Amino acid sequence: MKKTPSPQPAKIESFDLPPGRILARKYEILGFVGSGWQGEVYMIRERATGIERAVKLFFPHRNANDKTAVFYARKLHKLRSCPILIQYHNQEKIRCKGQDITCLISDFVEGELLSEFLLHQPEERLPVFEGLHLLNTLAAGVQQIHTQGEYHGDLHADNVIIRRYGLGFEIKLVDLFHWGGRKRENIQEDVFDLIRLFYDAIGGKTYYAGHPPIVKQICCGLKKSLIAKKFKTAGHLRKFLETMEWD
Numbered sequence: 001m002k003k004t005p006s007p008q009p010a011k012i013e014s015f016d017l018p019p020g021r022i023l024a025r026k027y028e029i030l031g032f033v034g035s036g037w038q039g040e041v042y043m044i045r046e047r048a049t050g051i052e053r054a055v056k057l058f059f060p061h062r063n064a065n066d067k068t069a070v071f072y073a074r075k076l077h078k079l080r081s082c083p084i085l086i087q088y089h090n091q092e093k094i095r096c097k098g099q100d101i102t103c104l105i106s107d108f109v110e111g112e113l114l115s116e117f118l119l120h121q122p123e124e125r126l127p128v129f130e131g132l133h134l135l136n137t138l139a140a141g142v143q144q145i146h147t148q149g150e151y152h153g154d155l156h157a158d159n160v161i162i163r164r165y166g167l168g169f170e171i172k173l174v175d176l177f178h179w180g181g182r183k184r185e186n187i188q189e190d191v192f193d194l195i196r197l198f199y200d201a202i203g204g205k206t207y208y209a210g211h212p213p214i215v216k217q218i219c220c221g222l223k224k225s226l227i228a229k230k231f232k233t234a235g236h237l238r239k240f241l242e243t244m245e246w247d
Contacts, residue, residue, distance in 0.1 A: 084141025153177035155193035
């Protein structure tokens with residue numbers, strides 16, 4: 001007699017955790033921060049200390065056998081000396097919507113997503129000079145990741161938290177993605193993504209033709225083959241930015 005297969009748990013698309021909910025008896029939900037392919041992030045308060053932190057809850061269907069969460073935690077730990085990344089603290093398990101959910105606790109970072117930040121700027125973009133400062137800050141941070149032979153893997157405007165300080169910016173990157181394959185190729189993709197962030201931050205295709213030559217030297221028309229020849233790593237991009245000559 002054939003056994004009837006066990007029903008698969010329902011796919012969770014959102015956790016819908018309300019403010020005030022207690023997680024693992026240790027943390028209180030303060031509010032929703034954002035969501036992505038892997039799961040959702042909430043701002044929490046550690047009940048014992050009152051310290052604000054962040055928690056990332058992984059969708060079970062994106063975290064089979066905890067592989068995604070374990071990879072994420074180990075990579076953050078390996079790269080803990082890189083100031084541009086958030087600092088991982090510990091893992092917790094909770095029960096939500098009838099399923100066991102893995103949670104990773106990390107620092108809570110002040111600021112706003114780059115995508116939201118740009119919406120508040122005149123014409124929803126940065127002037128070229130400020131865009132170069134932004135790119136240099138990003139390249140300097142990602143350089144430290146590349147120096148350790150690693151890559152971020154998911155650089156886009158919704159994974160960059162930004163605060164402005166005068167002409168400079170304080171940047172934190174959230175999320176990391178494991179693409180597999182050769183790390184050299186993934187490092188090169190990080191470089192392309194950094195340049196794409198700069199390109200979009202200063203107005204994208206609408207304004208590109210009118211930008212000064214230095215912008216064209218950096219963006220290379222967004223042609224990956226040209227960018228790969230010019231900038232192998234974020235360190236190469238940073239060196240170019242810090243030694244370039246203006247027309």
